[in-house]
Amino acid sequence: MDEVELRGGFVNVVVRQGDAVLRKPGERAGFVHDLLRLLAGWGGAPRFLGVDADGRERLGFVDGYVAWERPWKPTVTSTDALHSVGRLVREFHDLTAGTALAGDQEVVCHNDLSPKNTVYTDDGTRAIAFIDWDIAAPGARIHDIAFICWQYADLVSLDRAVPHWKALLAGYGPVDLTALVPTVLWWQSRAADGIDAQAAAGDQAMRHLRDLDIPNDIRRTRTWVEAHADELQEAATAQS
CATH class of the missing domain: 1.10.510.10 (Transferase(Phosphotransferase) domain 1)
Structure with missing residues (x-):
């Protein structure tokens, strides 16, 4: 599936692939992933979907x-x-x-x-x-x-x-x-x-x-x- 770069990032390159957002993990990725898992039942944060073959974290796309x-x-x-x-x-x-x-x-x-x-x-x-x-x-x-x-x-x-x-x-x-x-x-x-x-x-x-x-x-x-x-x-x- 094609990747489309999302505009607006000053620090990280972020792309959308279907209903997922792909981005390079930050230095504290482990903590952030645990946090997003904790917030998974709440609609106010993206869902953490795992890590792809290139090491990029996969997050649910929030439309708006x-x-x-x-x-x-x-x-x-x-x-x-x-x-x-x-x-x-x-x-x-x-x-x-x-x-x-x-x-x-x-x-x-x-x-x-x-x-x-x-x-x-x-x-x-x-x-x-x-x-x-x-x-x-x-x-x-x-x-x-x-x-x-x-x-x-x-x-x-x-x-x-x-x-x-x-x-x-x-x-x-x-x-x-x-x-x-x-x-x-x-x-x-x-x-x-x-x-x-x-x-x-x-x-x-x-x-x-x-x-x-x-x-x-x-x-x-x-x-x-x-x-x-x-x-x-x-x-x-x-x-x-």
Whole structure:
């Protein structure tokens, strides 16, 4: 059966073959495969189908719209879509809480949640699954919650950011948000510095991101969040 390359990947080449997606496994493939087996009865993640003769992992194809490049469909930042993102995160966190995969941590975190790693309904109004679980690991709920508050919201003005955060957090439901803004800032610093460091070490994918000025874009967004930290934290705490 013919293979068709799927667009949108910055790090890995991904192809579709019928109802399966084929891709090179990540460094923590064993953990990820166990996680996908755990989530097999849940519709919010691809099914793990095994490994092919070339060593590529085979995953079930999830049909829908993936917001892998801007401009996104406007519906991706609608209240309904953002609420559905928060709800999906809550669902998989709750499914992993107390499991051997979570270990001594609260849950398993995805650690790279963003519209480009989300499958939406074709019209972009509802998130139905998350993809690219390569860096999933045990962690605290707030890690993924802070990440989605960074990645899915328009952090350009309080008029945009606050409603977006409220929709995401309402979808997730009750949780301790005391460390939300500090964790957003931690993620942004970690991401920008990490891209620069890996690019300097010769990683081609990270060099591409550096050439696109992504690290400095992240730092500019971090400066904005830091400047409005009190307002954002107050809005988040009021939501909880």
